[in-house]
Amino acid sequence: MKNRINSVLGLLMTGSVVFTSCDKKLTEYNPSGLTSDAVYSNAKGFETLVNAAYTYNRFWYGKEEGYSVSEMGTDIWTNGTGDVYPQLSRYDNLQGSNTAALNLLWDNLYAAVNLCNNAIAKVGDVSDYTVAQKTIREGELRFLRAFYYWHIVETWGGVHFNTEPNATVASTANKTPVETFYQQIFADLEIAVKNLPATSSDYGRATIPVAKAFLARMYLTRGMNAQAIAMANDVIKNYGYTLVAKYADLWNMGNLKNKEVIWVVDYSTNLANNDLTTSAFPFGHSRGSNSGHMLFLQVYDQVNSALLARDVPNGRPFNRYMPTRAFLNLFNEDDDARYQGTFQTVWYCNKAARAAGNTFNTKDTSNFKVGDTVCFTSKNSLVAADMNAKRYTTYDLSRVYGTNGIPSQRRFYVSLKKFKDSTRTAVNEAQSARDVFVIRLAEMYLIAAEAELKIGKPDSAAYYLNIIRTRAAIPGRESAMQVTGSQVTLDFILDERARELAGEQLRWFDLKRTNKLIDRVKSMNPDAAQYIKAFQTVRPIPQAQIDAVTNKGEFTQNEGYQ
Template identity: 45%
Template sequence: MKGYNIIICFVLGFVLSACSEILTEDPLSLATSDGYYTTERGIEDGLKASYTTLRDFYGQQDGFFLTVTGTDIFTNGFGGIANNPDINNYSSNFLGTSSTVTNIWNALYVGINQCNTVVSKIPDVEGISETRRKEVEAEARFLRALYYFHLVQQWGDVHFSLEETKGVETEANKTPVTTIYNNGILPDLEFAVANLPTSSPDAGRAFKGAAEAILARVQLTLGNWEAAEKLATNVINNYDFELITPYADLWDVNNDTNKEFIWTVQFTDDPILNGPGNSGHLYFIFDYTFNPAMVRDTENGRPFQRFLPTNYLFSLYDREVDARWNGSFKTVWYANIPGEINGQQVNPGDTAIHIVMEPVADEVKQAAPYWIIDYKGNWIGDVNAYQEIGTNQRRNYPSLLKFLDPLRPSTNETAGRRDFPVVRLAEMYLIASEAAWRQGDANAAATYMNVLRSRAAIPGMEAQMLVDASDIDLDFILEERARELVGEKHRWYDLKRTGTLLERVKEYNLDASPNIKEMHLVRPIPQTQIDRASNPAEFKQNPGY
């Protein structure tokens, strides 16, 4: 699917197929699903359109706010406080009027209805092979399951339908989460596993391995440990995926089609076809332009400063042995203009900023020919000291580099071209490890974990990275998931499914700790949805909002 915007492709496909007939046929009849999704070409275009709303969640600010902040490892940076503080803080202002929850809710249901349309039309399409007929249905059901998974994880009981919406419908149901899993998500993914091809000719299309990987995630969420382990190990053992070494190469902007990424949402460098683009490069970086020897450029990114790592996240990395620290975070910046720092001349290419993860005496910092930003363990939200992590109103901090996009065409371009990794092989090892531990097999859990930790070791430090069965418990599993998957839209889900969201946020996220309550295990339903429902007695706002 890489290289074109799916909505545009659908529209162009319709226009090009209809233009030669426009004077002799009624265009209104062609512009309906009943009229267009009757041929192989039409249903294929409809299927492509089913992928479109993935781009509204993955790689977008709203999706990051609902999965990254309000956890134990990220809080609001300067830009988060200025633009959208209430989600992280679980404040009384986080309500159904939030544009973030409204945008994601609407996008997911648009995706679901498009998938429902494809599933309902595919049995009657003429001129398509039976194999491809099943594959089209399987792709649509795979996507529908993923959309519903996000809905139930975020909102709990929600409106559930497997039928195409035609016309205006105002009556909403509030279906229990278990029903949606049992009647929607699980059978859809199982159908996808059974009917998708083992590989896909087009990057970004669903295939059997992607379906098994997402199903493994779902089974882990449901506590079906044996099924989760079996699915995860099958993906590990029976496909051509591999862990990328060294770890930093995994996030090389020129390597975003590497063999660790099982399935990705596609973006492109073509601005016409890229839609909103992957804007993840904006949100995790601090504003280095306050430094006198630096101006904004494409290499270092456009700093929106939305998400600030917590002290707890910093504590998780043994930086002497674990390559995932330097492979995940940027701590050194080089001057890109001449400037003067601490009375000393700095030229382009010289070090301009160096973040050091231990205390440094102020006199040392003031004598250096570059900024030294140190770390003293103070809560990052309350730091006012000279050049310490968290200072400059939460602008100064190690920057997550996973989504940096120096290949953007201009300095201020927000639409990035990097693909977004929805699921990668490392997660399969984490799922297999946790599932084995949950079944009482700590030895197997350690074995899975050590494969991942060996990959993450600084060369020569492999032995120091190994763990044994006695090291494996829920805290360690959550710590390892944080180290490996930081920023990749897993954390809020991980804490919720393990029943640790409240306790960990209260302990490690001091901005959110005074406010978080049991009600915050689900999000507020958008007020626009509540207002539209003609049966408000049955379709109510989630408790507490």
């Protein structure tokens, strides 16, 4: 669903945010004289409200703040030189006062919830909706409220909860048990499954299988394993989804609307439509489109500037995130095609020139032609003499990570490539039309596998894993990729989820759900291991929110944070 937000939203909804700082004054001017009740009493106006409810996903999915909260601070990623939120990546003095990412996500997730609350309360009063239209729109809004509340409760724990619309700015907040959040999430999803259509011609809208797929994720999150298995199987069998034949083909810009994708944040191919205006959002942030294509790339253009320049195919390298050594070690690249489907390891000459040498080899080299290898990164440790004998620069394991696993340099490394966008029209174009896959079919197999293991059926878990692993196999290596029930443990499933879902904004939640966050960070991410504490299975509440409320004795900071 492309961006269709009417600017009237910014006019009518700015006062409905849960909290705002008490020391900020806002003067509002409404030149049209319209009220929200008048605008949203008819279908044309109400559609702007529903469309806006979807758009808040764009503050999280495909955005640096969302990646920093959902992928960083885990076992598989650590910070590159360009990371702007190292507190989230490493838990190094992480507080509610020192990361703007948490402020932005908190503000806009609660704005989204309140927008849904308002719309759910008003949908019955839309004069020119049919009964069927009211039913569907309520289903969408219920689904979205559940989706946003899941992000809130998993990120911050038992914080503020409300299902009633706020007509004005609220100055108090509550602390609500996590279980209350989930009771509402399940209640909303049950209504969504009942009310939504099975399909939609408007790409990106919620449908029955979308709601069921998210419900399967919620069942797994809450330990309702039998329900998770049943719901995942329902989605697998009954809605026409199928795994793309080759893992790498999932990420082809010409193949984004494929049969494996269940739900997306649908970014427009017309980049001007991707929320670059500020009027639609209460906090005035310009969101833009998908940024994921930049964030995981090494600064390849600094390897040898005489031979390798920044270009469109190799991407704009923001150098924010790099894989942990332990993450790379999860792949057997001889059997598993996901290694090459996920990572870029070779960069080729795009400037014909004579190189004067490179970082590890100072002798003159022969003339390079366009297409010759300039840089090779490896997940293995190679022989130094062999690397030095090559014309090109090699960054093997020993040239990226110390013996303790902490990176010795953070600029050149194996780089996640699956979000790159070769359709960008300029070298430094920061916007991307790439859709963000929020839920895809492979996750349903992984949900079923984890739930089967948890009810004591490892052979059944292996069955689901082997479907994923068969698709992932290098041709001819399918048998080598098969696992038996005796090999399946919770850690193995987390390893498999890392190989399959890397970068897809699920990792932090996976580790929290399985009670493995602390253990795996400590054993696999030495950058964060030295700082992470047991209480950090929730993030700190933004200090601006603590300061803004008037009932400070009741609404306090999460335990462990100052």
